[in-house]
Amino acid sequence: MPRAATAPKRKPRAKSAPKDSVPTWADDTQLVGLVFDLEATATASLYSQYTIGLHAWFLDQVRQVDPDLSAYLHDGESEKAFSISALEGQLLPSGKQLKLVANQIYHWHINALSQRVALFLKQWLTNLPKIIDLRGASLQIKQVSIAHAPTTYAQLLRSPVEQSVVDLSFVSPTSFRRKGHHFPLPVPENLFHSYLRRWNDFSQQPVEQEAFLEWIDENVIIHQHRLESMKVAAGKQGSVTGFTGAISLGLSKAALANTEFTQLFYALVRLAPYCGTGHKTTFGLGQTRSGWLQEQKSATAEQLVADMLAQRIEELTEIFAAQRKRKGGERTDRIAVTWATILARREHGESLGAIAQDLEMKTETVKTYVKLARKALKGTVGGAIGNQ
Structure with missing residues (x-):
């Protein structure tokens, strides 16, 4: 047979990241935090409540892969099994809106709080879209990295205590619901009620809430804090008063007699960066980091x-x-x-x-x-x- 004509060379398909750099983890992982490096394709206006758009875009990505999971994450009565951040990077004021700057890199966090969501993320990363579109403001996905290590709730509970005093930083406005109002203070009982709700929903190792929170109220000591408050718009709820800043926490000597609750206290501190703090964590509020973030940034x-x-x-x-x-x-x-x-x-x-x-x-x-x-x-x- 005559040799077939040489086929024209195909153009390589553009990828958001080299295949060997796509993060992966074990299938039994329950908790993992990702950070996306996003590049603005052009200077463009961005509406002030764009985190609602990020939330909707992510759930639509879930829907395309697992419609049942998307419906559960959107409508489920349990705690939400994920959290997301706002964009971190140079956002400029543009009248009453914001402006993305062309060619600037922005960072965006997504955290999984359940095995099912972690499995979705693992599959999704192998076939990511190239662009996130926020009503005409386009961000190209350049790279995805692990921000918070893949782990399980059991591993959080077993991790050794490295230091008795622990620091948490709240990098986006954080607030709690209390008696029908917003409560913008990191009172230990509120902090750990927030974390315990997620723990009891997803860890398969639920803890009796009332007894633990009473122990928290009696034994957790605030050693230091640096906080400021600000108002933000939050979907249908109008404005929310939240706080940002950092706090140092420790336990009284009497608390150490209860080894089970002491162990859980430190496990929940480790959980905080994954789940965030307070409410509206799936819309960018309550983003939490381990450690004391020293830099005091001026208002963005x-x-x-x-x-x-x-x-x-x-x-x-x-x-x-x-x-x-x-x-x-x-x-x-x-x-x-x-x-x-x-x-x-x-x-x-x-x-x-x-x-x-x-x-x-x-x-x-x-x-x-x-x-x-x-x-x-x-x-x-x-x-x-x-x-x-």
Whole structure:
């Protein structure tokens, strides 16, 4: 047979990272933390609540591989089995929004808190998409590395104690829910309640909560702290007051008599960087690191824009709540927060469709709420406000 014509050389397929650099771990891993190096493909505007977009993008990636897992992570009644960070890097203020800088590298963390999620991440890394798109702001995935070592809950429990006093740093705004309000202080009982909830959900070694938290309250000592508070917008909840900074913790001498709880105390400290602290950890809040981060950074552009949006939401919430109470409206606080959140984000340049998608509402409903909120500000709604 005649020799076939030489086929033209195929162009090599672009990869986000060399194959031999793709992180991997054992199938029984329950906890692992990844950090993505992302490069902005162009200078582009980024809406202030872009972490909602990162959350949605990640869950869509899960859906494409494992729809059942995606549904569980989105709708499940248990603790969320993952956490994500905001972008770390040079974000510039651009009016009421942020700006990605072309060719700059940004870092983004994803942490798995269960074996099922860790297995998904392991499979997903072998076939990553090249681009993360946040409403037209594109980030190219350049590299993925392990930030927090693959491990299991049992291994955390067995790890030796290297030092009696431990430090935790809260690198994104952190807050707890307490008596129906946000509580922006790292009180030990709140800290360890946050970690214990995840432990009891995913470790398969649940601990009686009340007894352990009573022991925490009696025996954990705060040796040092350096904290500051800030307001951030948080999805449908309006504004949240959170704290950032660092804290040093230790145990009283009496605590050491209870070896089981002492062992769990140190295991939960090791768990903190994986699960984060407080609530909204799947939207970038409560990101936690081991150790005392010495550098005191000035307020970033992201913090300034987030604070601007949060302050506007709070201001509008007070106005709408006061108006509705005068009119005798029901569900006053919830509706006031919803109106305030939608109108503030609209004022910050976000589209009705984008707001509706983030808040999981119909676009027409969001459009109606914007109109009602604007009329309420002008004081021309009259009795209709109290009847919505």
